[in-house]
Structures are given as C-alpha cells and as structure tokens.
Amino acid sequence: MYIRFVVQHKAVLPSQQFAPASDWKSMKRLGVDVGGTFTDLVLWDDDGTITVHKTPSTSDDPSVGTMDGISELARKAEADPASIEMFFHGTTVATNIVLEHNGDDVGMITTEGFRDLLHIARKKRPLNYSNYQELPWQKWQLVPRRNRRTVSERIDASGAVLTGLDEDAVRQEVRLLRERGVAAIAVAFLHAYRNPTHELRVKEIIQEEYPEVFISLSSEVASQYREYERFSTTALNAFVGPKTSNYIARLVEKASEAGISDDVHLMTSAGGLVTARSARETPVLLLTSGVVAGLIGGCAIGEASGYPSVITLDVGGTSADVGVAPNGRLRMKHLLDTRIGDYHAMVPMAEVDTIGAGGGSIASIDEGGMFRVGPRSAGAVPGPACFGKGGTEPTSTDAMVVLGWLREKSFLSGTMTVRPELAAAAICEHIAEPLETSLEKAAMGIFTVLAHSMTEAISLHSVRKGYDPRDFSLVAEGGAGPLFAWHIAKQLNIPRVIVPMHPGITSAVGLLATDIRYEVPTTAWTSSDDADIELLAREIDQLSTQAEKQLQADGFSDEQVSLERSVDCRYVGQGYELRVQAPSGPIDTEWVQKVAQAFHELHGRMYSQRFDDKAVQLVNVRVTGIGAVPQIKLPEIAVGGTDASEALVTTTQMLIWTDDAGDPEWVDAPVYSRQLLKAGNEIEGPAIVEQFDSTTVIGTEQRASVDSLGHIIIERSTS
Incomplete structure (x- = not known):
C-alpha cells in the first residue's frame, strides 16, 4: 500500500533548494517530531523497513533530545547515521517562544504616522464590556513603543511612490536601535505588498550599519494587504527569529557532526516543508509546525485503510490536537483564526485546534471547589506521579493506571518504570479525599472530564462547521489518543476508530513523505460582475511561472510538477474572505463565474446562507506548485x-x-x-x-x- 501526504506551504527562495527529486527514490528518510513531553522518531528505508523510537524531550535545548534520539534510533535499526540522506523535522520552538513571551528585543522601522498600529490592533477586546481588562498584545508587546521608529516614505495602494524614502533618517534610526542592543529589526511600510522597493533599500542600509542583526521585511514575510496583520506577522517573525534561527543552526551543525546530511527540512504551519535556511529567515512559518504533521499522517492512514474522510485526535503528554479533513484534504484556517497565542499571524495555517488536554494534564480542585483537569501539565519533568520522577500532582496518566488501563510494564515496553502506588496516593490526596469520594470514582472522573474537553473540540471543528461526524472515521494518534478515542467515538456516534500501526509516532510519520508545494499569492481586487480578465490572467500566469521555476530549481521534472489555483473571495461589502479552489483552464468570464459559484457553495456550508444574486469580490489569487515526491510504501x-x-x-x-x-x-x-x-x-x-x-x-x-x-x-x- 502506498500513501501520499498532501501538504502545502509558502514559497521559499529558488536558491534554497531541496535535494534533486531524481535522487529521492533510494533515500533513507528520518522524521523527528519534538513534543512537549516526548520526541518521536521514525526511520524509513527504501526497502520498506520502518523503525520507530520515542525518547523524553529536552525542553532547555530540544536539539539535545533530538540527537540523542537519533543515535538510539540508529542503533535500534542497526543503521549508520551517515546513511540518512533526508531529515524532516517538526518543532515547537517558535510556538513556545510566542506562548511563553520570551522572544528577543525587537526594533521596528515603519511609515511615519503608523508607529502605534501594533498597539491599536483591530480595536477588538477580549471582554466587550470590561473597562479594566488587560489587552494581551499591549501587555506583552512584540515591539516596545520606544523601539518603534518611523521614517518619511509613502507608497499608495497601486504601488506608486508618493514620498521617497528618507535614507538619512533610516540610518539614524538603525544606529539608535543598534545602540539599544536589539536582536532583530522588523521593517513594515504601508502598501509594501504592492511595491517593496523602500523595504528592500532599508534592508540594505541595515546590513551596512548593523550586519549581525536579524532582519524581517513585511514584503518577504507576509506580502498581502491588511496592514495590522502584516505588521503583526512581521514583528512575530522578528520576535522568534534569533532564538529559532540559532536552534536550527545548532541542530544542522549537530546533524552534520553525526554524519547525517545537513539537508534538514522543517514542517510549516500549512503542512509543507521548507529548508533549514528558509526556516531561519522566516521562522514565523514554523508556528504550529509539529501539530500539522499529525493531521497529515492521519489523512494518509485513513486513505490507506479505505476511509479518506477523517477526524484526527493526536493526544500527547501536554496537549490534544484535533483536525477535520473531509475526503483527506487539509482545510486552511480563516484569516481571523490564524493566530498564535495572543497575536495575529498572517501565514497559511492548516485547520488544527490544540487544547490543553494530554497524558500529563494535571487534575486539581480550584479555590471555588471546582474539579478541573488541565490545561496545566506535568510535562516530561517531573511528569505524572506514577513515573517516580518527583511529580506529586495527579494526572490523567495516573488515573488510567488506577483504572487498570495502563499496566506497570506497558510504558515503552517496560523500559520506563511505573509505580501504581504513587498514582493512587496522588489521586487520593488531591482529588478523592477533598471530594469525599472513592479512588476509583476520582480516577474515572479525571478521564471523563478530559475526554469531554476533547469531544467538545471535535464538535467545534465538525458539527459547528457543517460536517457530520458520522461521515468520518476517527484516527487515534499520539501516545494517549488510543486511550480516549473509543469513548469519544461513542459520544459523537463516529462509526469507527482507526489506530495506526504506530500511533505514538504518527506525527513523525507525517513528516516523511510530503508532496512539496509552493504557494505563491498576490492581491487582485476585482469583482465577478465586472472582472478584469486581463489582470487575472497576467497575475496567475506570473505566479504559475514563479512556482514552476522554484520546483525546477529543486530538481523536479516537468512530469513531476502540477499546479493548483485558489482564490480568496467575499461578497462585495464583506470584511473577510473564504478561500475556494479555482478550476484549471483559460482565465475567462466562465472561469470567474465558476469561482463565484464555488464561493456561494462554500459560504452556504460555512454560514448556512448564500446570496447567489450578489457580486463576488476576488481579493487574492494563489497558485500552488506541486512537486510529486516518491510515495512511501508501508509493509x-x-x-x-x-x-x-x-x-x-x-x-x-x-x-x-x-x-x-x-x-x-x-x-x-x-x-x-x-x-x-x-x-x-x-x-x-x-x-x-x-x-x-x-x-x-x-x-x-x-x-x-x-x-x-x-x-x-x-x-x-x-x-
């Protein structure tokens, strides 16, 4: 049985090449997914042999746990690490930096009059009627106001220069930011998505004045309209840039020292791959990196089993990831939902939701007497109480030990010591005795509360978005997914659960065999009532040429390359768009009407309303170039x-x-x-x-x- 993982990602520069596609057919491929508790590894050989391994993550420096795991995996497979030609990696490094608010000091250079755009944001507040609430993007600023510097320049929405760039002012501001010791500089000018000339010139000046600083340009990071989202994404890229870049550099260096090819590829939030060099320059693409790999792996497992429409439930030690893929196709998040923590990130993100529910989720009773499970997690250290590593608070893993579902010798084939008496003591002290209930009822309560959280997350992404769970199969992934899936399937009437051969490393498997997809977007601004056919044809032709050239630079032949089109559409007067698949063929009036009809149908599914008599605005057009990767054969x-x-x-x-x-x-x-x-x-x-x-x-x-x-x-x- 062959399986193909269908993914996509934003384009990288042509110079950032993958190994020639013609050489891939005989490669050993390594997939490594670093989670909050465990690092999962899988090695696929061209003879169909698959070797899997699991090792505790090292939160201080994930590259340490990764390389230790690779050494152990190589011994297990009786393989020389130098025989590994391709290294695919999913990482939470960039995500954790954002969530923990521990990025580097950032400076910003922007258009005069737009200094406070990051502070104002969209003027939306988490609590509509509270005058005293803290706004997260203001409390934890990506760029402090004192480091947001403005210069004279102006480009209009058509790309015409209204005011030239004041280069002397740019040099002065760069020198000021250098004196303040910022580690990264974000550059975001109004309408730079239409004409990046000024931003590119600022980049040259920064490289002259402050060559060691990390540089983030909006025209390179998020070249689309919507100034706040573009500014926020550019600032995020600068915020996570230095630390993420350094991590990737360390990993590549250690891999090279171990004899592994330094051709490391990293998973993006859209489910595709970028080279290590591209990831170091645009690390914002890595947000939700490892999470998407689980969805991709689940899609492939469902297709291989004959059930292509899947809901994936990937439960690790810290969190549970839920994805819905009708007919095995990844859905992309709406612009309003492409967030990470408290910040907007205008990068393509696959539709995957993460909740704080995992094997390490801690059960507790709060000050009001409410029984809670998660989102706090025991993580890898100290871990659940039953691991005997110093953890004293009860977790869902401890509960399932008490319930008899997890036996002492079931963890990592008995290589990890489990002490049931510690699990029972923790649940008794913190849950059973305060609630005056039995140990068994307390343990079952922990499982039930956590399973309910997962059930609600699946309902949110299926029923409430127009999909019936009864039309899907539930793919149970992660170390804990198969412990919960049987119960959740009953609650939602999902007809079947599919447990992969290696559920604990499905995300790592999802990294191994991805079709390479370069997504190239641009803003079009035309309407179905009076479409500018010439503009659309010209833009799509240019995007197609760009995508094809990038795939050809990666070594793909014409037979291995295909193109897909999509359009971001909305009704005239709406504020946000939905992405629809666009047909192939010539760009003419009939093509525009097919796009409009597809939008009507999608709008009806999403919002239960459609307005066929209304004009449809085509906002952004996208071309995705696909380079077919040799399929993995599962034995x-x-x-x-x-x-x-x-x-x-x-x-x-x-x-x-x-x-x-x-x-x-x-x-x-x-x-x-x-x-x-x-x-x-x-x-x-x-x-x-x-x-x-x-x-x-x-x-x-x-x-x-x-x-x-x-x-x-x-x-x-x-x-």
Missing part, C-alpha cells in the same frame, strides 16, 4: 484468521462501563500484544492492546479488526 503484516488468541499475553482487571447507562465496573479484560496481531484478527471489547509507543482501549460493545497494514479498526459490535 503489510502477516495474515491470520479471526482468532487473535496467539497475541493474547495476559488478562487484567480494568474499570470500565459495561453498558451505556450503568456505572463503571471492574471486569477481567484480555491484554494483547500489538506486535503479535495478524491481519484479519478480531477482538471483542472490553480489551487492551499494548505496544511500545501506545496503549489501545477497546470498549464494551465494540469490536476491533486488524487490516493488512496492521491498523486496528474499532467499530460498534453487531453481536
């Missing part, structure tokens, strides 16, 4: 009968609901080894399936079957 497993008894290793006591209406009860449940299961095996729930990187729970009145690729398919039992 099939041995075939067996329906009887799974050969994989049965023991039985255990587990607390679970025996029917939908009753209280949970202790039952004797079979425990199976995932490695011993064969294609065709069937398992009646309740049951547990254990493997190196995860544990799967099969609920009462559920039946699991194993497909030819080793994926476990859980459905409601018909017996």
